[in-house]
Amino acid sequence: DSGVTQTPKHLITATGQRVTLRCSPRSGDLSVYWYQQSLDQGLQFLIQYYNGEERAKGNILERFSAQQFPDLHSELNLSSLELGDSALYFCASSPDIRTPNTGELFFGEGSRLTVL
Amino acid sequence: GQSLEQPSEVTAVEGAIVQINCTYQTSGFYGLSWYQQHDGGAPTFLSYNALDGLEETGRFSSFLSRSDSYGYLLLQELQMKDSASYFCAVGTNAGNNRKLIWGLGTSLAVNP
Numbered sequence: 069d070s071g072v073t074q075t076p077k078h079l080i081t082a083t084g085q086r087v088t089l090r091c092s093p094r095s096g097d098l099s100v101y102w103y104q105q106s107l108d109q110g111l112q113f114l115i116q117y118y119n120g121e122e123r124a125k126g127n128i129l130e131r132f133s134a135q136q137f138p139d140l141h142s143e144l145n146l147s148s149l150e151l152g153d154s155a156l157y158f159c160a161s162s163p164d165i166r167t168p169n170t171g172e173l174f175f176g177e178g179s180r181l182t183v184l
Numbered sequence: 185g186q187s188l189e190q191p192s193e194v195t196a197v198e199g200a201i202v203q204i205n206c207t208y209q210t211s212g213f214y215g216l217s218w219y220q221q222h223d224g225g226a227p228t229f230l231s232y233n234a235l236d237g238l239e240e241t242g243r244f245s246s247f248l249s250r251s252d253s254y255g256y257l258l259l260q261e262l263q264m265k266d267s268a269s270y271f272c273a274v275g276t277n278a279g280n281n282r283k284l285i286w287g288l289g290t291s292l293a294v295n296p
Contacts, residue, residue: 070226110271110288111227124283158226171217171232171275173284178226 071095074159074176082184086147089179093140093161099123100142101173102134103158111158117142118164149183156180186210188287190272195293196262204257204290206272214282215275216248216255221289222268230257230270259292267294 071094081087093100102114104127113126117136128134131149136142146153157180160173188208196202206216215234219227233239233248233255245258259266269289275282 070228072226111286113283113286116283126283156224160227171215171234171273171284172229173227175226175228178224180224 070174070176072159072161072174072176074157074179076179077177078180078182080182080184081149083149083151085149085183086145087149087181089144089146089157089159089181091142091144091159091161091176093142093159094174097161097163097174098140099162099164100136100140101160101162102128102142102144103160105156105158105178106152106154114144146181151183154181154183186274186276186285188272188274188285190270190287190290192288193291193293195295197295198262198264200262201258201260202262202292204259204270204272204292206255206257206287208253208255208272208274208285210253210274210276210285212277213250213253213274214277216246217273217275217284218244218246218257219271219273220268221271227271262294264294264296267292 073092098119101116103111114128116124134144156178158178160175190206218230221227231246238247243260248255271289272287273284
């Protein structure tokens, strides 16, 4: 158990809908990262937050947005969903603003989104 | 640009040794990480190399050559439970922040 909690574990919805994925980082970790993993693909970095502020953006679509709240939990909002958005969405956390010197991120178990 | 290359698939038998290579092209390099992911599960951290040389952790070892922009993960005494995907990730400095660039992963199948 990494200590990172993601909900929901599974989500099935229809095209055009909007969903919110939630992540609670490890206790004490200030940085939260969101990743998308499509079938048999690598991890695509979406966005990073540190202590409530956006710090880095990756390949995140304009239909997607995220935020980190004062209690450090984070939410990823996906709107106007398309079939291609079906994927595993992972949240990861680390203690500080920079991926720590050991290169270690702690990943949650992911939220599997299916868009029909 | 920035890129990573690693083989898409590797097959080996129980008890054998397998090496998964990773070559990268990036600026602001600061380290190479390896992660293991079992089917549909959370990626878990295996090792990290910031300096040239070999780092050993039990049955797993990781090597880095910064001058060759190359690293590898070595898995010894393979077990069935080692069947998984292995990702290399390169750490790069981008302004005041660091980010990880991920490879597409190597699917390792360990056969009896």
